[in-house]
Amino acid sequence: MQVTVSVNGEEHTRDVEPRMLLVHFLRDELGMTGTHWGCDTSNCGTCVVLMDGEPVKSCTLLAATAAGHEVTTVEGLEVDGQLDPVQQGFTEMHGLQCGFCTPGMMLTARALLNRNPNPSDEEIREAISGQICRCTGYATIVRSIRWAAEHPAPAQQSSEEVTA
Amino acid sequence: MATTEERPIGFGRLTRKEDARFIRGQGKYVDDVKLPGMLHGAILRSPVAHARIVSIDTSAALQHPKVHAVITGKDLEGLNLAWMPTLSYDTQAVLATDKVRFQGQEVAFVIADDRYSARDALELIDVVYDTLPAVVNARKALDPDAPLIRDDKEGQTDNHIFDWESGDKAAADEVFARADVVVEQDMLYPRSHPAPMETCGAVADMDKVSGKLTLWCTSQAPHAHRTVYALVAGLPEHKIRVISPDVGGGFGGKVPVYPGYVCAIVGSIVTGKPVKWVEDRSENLMSTGFARDYVMRGGIAATRDGKITGIRVDVIADHGAFNGTAQPTKYPAGFFNVFTGSYDIEAAHCKVTGVYTNKAPGGVAYACSFRVTEAVYLVERMVDCLADELGMDPAELRLKNLLRPEQFPYECKTGWVYDSGDYANTLRKAMEIAGYDELRREQAERRERGELMGIGVGFFTEAVGAGPRKHMDILGLGMNDGAELRVHPTGKARLGLSVQTQGQGHETTFAQIVAEELGIPPEDIDVIHGDTDTTPYGLGTYGSRSTPVSGAATALVARKVRDRARIVASAMLEVAPEDLEWEKGRWFVKGDPEKGATIQEIAMAAHGAIELPEGIEGGLDAETVYDPPNLTFPFGAYVCVVDIDPATAKVKVRRFVAVDDCGTRINPMIIEGQVHRGLTDGVGMALMEIIAFDDDGNCLNGSLMDYLIPTALEVPDWETDCTVTPSPHHPIGAKGVGESATVGSPPTIVNAIVDALEPYGVRHMDMPCTPSRVWEAMQGKAAPPQ
Numbered sequence: 001m002q003v004t005v006s007v008n009g010e011e012h013t014r015d016v017e018p019r020m021l022l023v024h025f026l027r028d029e030l031g032m033t034g035t036h037w038g039c040d041t042s043n044c045g046t047c048v049v050l051m052d053g054e055p056v057k058s059c060t061l062l063a064a065t066a067a068g069h070e071v072t073t074v075e076g077l078e079v080d081g082q083l084d085p086v087q088q089g090f091t092e093m094h095g096l097q098c099g100f101c102t103p104g105m106m107l108t109a110r111a112l113l114n115r116n117p118n119p120s121d122e123e124i125r126e127a128i129s130g131q132i133c134r135c136t137g138y139a140t141i142v143r144s145i146r147w148a149a150e151h152p153a154p155a156q157q158s159s160e161e162v163t164a
Numbered sequence: 165m166a167t168t169e170e171r172p173i174g175f176g177r178l179t180r181k182e183d184a185r186f187i188r189g190q191g192k193y194v195d196d197v198k199l200p201g202m203l204h205g206a207i208l209r210s211p212v213a214h215a216r217i218v219s220i221d222t223s224a225a226l227q228h229p230k231v232h233a234v235i236t237g238k239d240l241e242g243l244n245l246a247w248m249p250t251l252s253y254d255t256q257a258v259l260a261t262d263k264v265r266f267q268g269q270e271v272a273f274v275i276a277d278d279r280y281s282a283r284d285a286l287e288l289i290d291v292v293y294d295t296l297p298a299v300v301n302a303r304k305a306l307d308p309d310a311p312l313i314r315d316d317k318e319g320q321t322d323n324h325i326f327d328w329e330s331g332d333k334a335a336a337d338e339v340f341a342r343a344d345v346v347v348e349q350d351m352l353y354p355r356s357h358p359a360p361m362e363t364c365g366a367v368a369d370m371d372k373v374s375g376k377l378t379l380w381c382t383s384q385a386p387h388a389h390r391t392v393y394a395l396v397a398g399l400p401e402h403k404i405r406v407i408s409p410d411v412g413g414g415f416g417g418k419v420p421v422y423p424g425y426v427c428a429i430v431g432s433i434v435t436g437k438p439v440k441w442v443e444d445r446s447e448n449l450m451s452t453g454f455a456r457d458y459v460m461r462g463g464i465a466a467t468r469d470g471k472i473t474g475i476r477v478d479v480i481a482d483h484g485a486f487n488g489t490a491q492p493t494k495y496p497a498g499f500f501n502v503f504t505g506s507y508d509i510e511a512a513h514c515k516v517t518g519v520y521t522n523k524a525p526g527g528v529a530y531a532c533s534f535r536v537t538e539a540v541y542l543v544e545r546m547v548d549c550l551a552d553e554l555g556m557d558p559a560e561l562r563l564k565n566l567l568r569p570e571q572f573p574y575e576c577k578t579g580w581v582y583d584s585g586d587y588a589n590t591l592r593k594a595m596e597i598a599g600y601d602e603l604r605r606e607q608a609e610r611r612e613r614g615e616l617m618g619i620g621v622g623f624f625t626e627a628v629g630a631g632p633r634k635h636m637d638i639l640g641l642g643m644n645d646g647a648e649l650r651v652h653p654t655g656k657a658r659l660g661l662s663v664q665t666q667g668q669g670h671e672t673t674f675a676q677i678v679a680e681e682l683g684i685p686p687e688d689i690d691v692i693h694g695d696t697d698t699t700p701y702g703l704g705t706y707g708s709r710s711t712p713v714s715g716a717a718t719a720l721v722a723r724k725v726r727d728r729a730r731i732v733a734s735a736m737l738e739v740a741p742e743d744l745e746w747e748k749g750r751w752f753v754k755g756d757p758e759k760g761a762t763i764q765e766i767a768m769a770a771h772g773a774i775e776l777p778e779g780i781e782g783g784l785d786a787e788t789v790y791d792p793p794n795l796t797f798p799f800g801a802y803v804c805v806v807d808i809d810p811a812t813a814k815v816k817v818r819r820f821v822a823v824d825d826c827g828t829r830i831n832p833m834i835i836e837g838q839v840h841r842g843l844t845d846g847v848g849m850a851l852m853e854i855i856a857f858d859d860d861g862n863c864l865n866g867s868l869m870d871y872l873i874p875t876a877l878e879v880p881d882w883e884t885d886c887t888v889t890p891s892p893h894h895p896i897g898a899k900g901v902g903e904s905a906t907v908g909s910p911p912t913i914v915n916a917i918v919d920a921l922e923p924y925g926v927r928h929m930d931m932p933c934t935p936s937r938v939w940e941a942m943q944g945k946a947a948p949p950q
Contacts, residue, residue, distance in 0.1 A: 017280065019280070020280075024279075027195075027196075028198075028278075028279075031198070032189070033189070033192075033193075033195075033196035034188070034189020034190065034191075035189070036193070036195075036361070036362070036412070037195065038361050038362070038363070038445065039444075039445035039867070039868045040444055040445055040446070040867070041445070041867050041868055041869045043867075043868035043869060044361060044445070044868055046361050073189065074188065074189030075188070075189050077188075077189075078188060083187070087187040087188070088187075090183070090187050091179050091180065091183040091184075091187055092179060094179070094180070094833050094834070094836070094837050096183060096186055096187070096667075097413075097667030097668065097669065097837055097841070098360070098361065098362070098410070098411065098412045098413040098666055098667030099182075099183075099185075099186030099187075099191045099410065099412070099667065100191075100193065100360075100361040100362045100412030100413060101361050102186050102187065103189045106187065121881070124876075125876040125877055126876075126877065128875075128876050129875045129876050129877045130875075131875070132361065132868070132873050132875060133361070134358075134359065134360055134361050134413045134415070134841070134873070135361075135413055135667045135837070135841050136837060136840055136841060136844075137837075137840030137841050137842075137843055137844035137879060137882060138840075138844065138875075138876040138879055139840055139879075139881050139882050140836075140837060140840065141876070142876065142881070
């Protein structure tokens with residue numbers, strides 16, 4: 001079947017099997033390998049992308065389900081050569097080691113900060129609790145997201161003001 | 165935030181060079197490799213733990229329009245590849261021929277156009293099994309009526325693999341016989357799994373024209389793997405290129421060669437096309453390198469006033485269906501014989517018996533530090549059991565028995581020579597940070613109110629950095645590592661390493677070692693690793709050996725460059741080499757500091773037109789292979805506070821204080837990250853992780869719905885600190901830290917849980933301390949989990 005999904009602001013149409021999972025659509029069809037596949041049971045969250053701004057597990061969504069929605073992947077975080085503060089935060093505070101869970105973690109963090117620009121550590125832990133990191137022990141991920149909250153990008157500051 | 169101006173030229177906190185690609189989703193893992201015409205493989209696995217294979221019918225699968233080939237054990241027999249050697253001189257079936265010996269064992273390999281079709285075709289293969297009784301409990305593996313698992317091995321009449329003893333049995337028995345107090349305790353270190361976020365996988369590409377095999381593979385030891393393939397498949401070693409690209413966590417699980425890798429290689433040879441195989445999570449949990457599974461009976465002897473005199477232990481080591489553990493040859497139980505721990509005792513003895521069971525093969529993984537994990541768990545639990553018997557505070561008992569600084573180098577009762585330490589200082593620091601006395605007061609108050617608060621203390625000494633080649637090899641390969649440093653004319657450098665990062669940050673840490681030695685900024689040094697065609701030979705990253713072995717190689721190769729630079733500088737400055745003095749990044753004339761040359765200037769001159777002294781070649785490049793004179797012995801003191809809900813028996817780790825001493829600290833940020841990871845492993849193992857089986861050998865934890873791993877909600881905000889006692893024999897004094905916290909934290913947490921349960925008279929309970937099992941312990945029914 002023909003599926004059209006908008007990823008990072010660009011529409012992509014592919015002829016795929018109806019059963020194709022979004023994670024494989026992104027990785028194998030579009031070559032966006034920043035989204036990873038870690039389990040088959042929605043437990044690990046390494047496949048998290050944003051769909052209309054909300055974190056979803058792309059291993060448990062059909063590509064066809066994403067049709068008509070806006071998907072954001074890790075490849076969409078950096079805009080015009082400007083890193084998202086979340087990306088900067090993860091490197092400043094050592095929020096990653098092997099890097100495998102990192103894209104999903106960063107996207108969840110972005111969604112959290114979009115709705116709550118100044119989350120508490122507990123709120124951060126709650127937000128990432130559907131995802132597993134086997135390397136960091138989470139404390140540095142919490143610090144990374146906190147760093148991003150404390151260093152919002154100018155554009156995001158203004159959009160917050162607009163929403164406010 | 166580290167700004168550019170604050171970046172250290174050498175050791176110190178430095179954000180990681182490798183992050184630039186990872187935060188952009190540009191890491192390149194095996195499953196990201198996509199080659200033209202690439203096919204996809206999938207493995208059919210045994211649904212039962214023990215059965216004779218009656219027949220395998222692949223005809224329907226071969227009819228599938230997208231299937232290119234189906235390979236079975238019979239096909240591999242024709243190539244003499246049905247069995248492969250393990251890293252412990254055993255054999256393991258690549259694809260089963262006669263029997264299946266564990267649930268999840270590899271039976272057939274399908275190669276198709278895409279991963280979905282390959283999976284579909286697995287359903288079309290018809291295998292008839294004649295089911296046999298299974299042995300899943302290691303305690304029963306040597307029973308006379310236990311079914312024989314390895315009837316493929318000539319002369320094998322039972323499920324026994326090895327017996328290994330260490331220490332002095334007669335001396336230990338004598339110490340125990342005359343001891344005031346003897347405490348004995350059965351304990352199980354349950355089977356667990358490293359479960360890295362990236363599962364295992366490979367892409368094999370056999371070029372028919374050149375005869376060269378390129379294998380992208382999730383490997384912690386690409387060079388050793390290359391040699392194994394040469395030995396297994398009979399491929400000439402120079403025609404094999406193993407590339408371990410970015411690896412999404414290893415923790416020991418990516419040390420062995422798995423049947424899937426061999427299948428991908430055969431698949432590429434058979435089809436003439438590149439073949440990718442990537443296992444799914446259930447395959448990962450059910451078939452690849454498990455960890456632990458030690459059934460232990462420990463004993464500790466002491467005087468009435470708390471002087472520990474002896475420790476002994478008997479172990480049944482469950483190695484699964486094939487002895488696929490990766491240990492140095494002379495150490496079938498790894499370095500388990502550091503179980504004497506951090507204490508000054510009179511005698512010690514251990515006996516380890518390895519057995520086969522109908523469970524997945526493996527046995528060393530999950531940051532186990534060559535079985536130091538099990539050893540430290542045993543001794544630290546035994547010390548707490550002794551404290552309970554004596555009515556002594558467990559911290560006080562440890563302080564009374566810890567080795568003293570003046571005893572180093574210390575030869576322990578099983579023969580290890582500990583390099584350096586100031587143990588009591590480290591323990592006191594951890595107690596001070598935790599506010600130990602205040603915690604005990606709080607605990608007393610809470611107990612009055614019927615609340616269950618526990619305080620656990622743990623101390624560990626690890627033996628890492630394998631190892632001296634005269635003692636340590638894997639499959640005859642001495643456990644050494646190479647380093648190759650090229651300095652370009654403009655003073656930028658390229659360091660080639662034989663070890664392979666799986667997240668440990670080698671591209672940063674090793675650049676910092678060169679920077680410290682040569683004064684070349686880390687950003688000017690590219691660290692190359694993971695590709696056997698472009699890096700020097702060595703045994704790889706596991707057992708916390710990268711910094712102790714490769715770190716030493718890196719420091720020494722940089723010193724070779726520095727020595728060479730001195731000669732070039734002497735030619736440049738027209739003085740004798742002896743008249744030059746080194747300051748970081750520069751040789752200068754003694755007594756005339758203005759007159760000198762930077763390493764960058766020297767690099768240009770070394771490639772330039774100046775006349776070099778006779779016998780000196782141009783360039784500054786150097787290489788070395790490091791053979792460590794001894795292991796290094798990192799140590800640490802941990803304090804954990806838990807609260808247990810008396811109504812639900814749920815354990816919450818409230819605080820965890822970790823004071824680690826890994827000698828010289830290259831990048832404190834990366835060290836802290838390594839420690840945090842290990843502490844989280846500890847919470848996982850102590851509270852939730854287990855790979856259990858039913859009596860028929862069905863794996864009960866074959867997915868992440870059943871194999872529980874800590875999330876951000878189950879772990880506290882770690883409190884980490886350090887002491888620094890450099891290793892006297894390591895070129896930069898570093899000791900390795902990759903597994904310290906995984907080793908030290910499980911007993912500390914269990915000590916805290918048992919301490920919390922004191923009102924219930926609990927002296928020991930086995931991991932994992934899940935609510936139901938803690939509840940049972942509170943009812944006086946603490947039983948092993950399996």
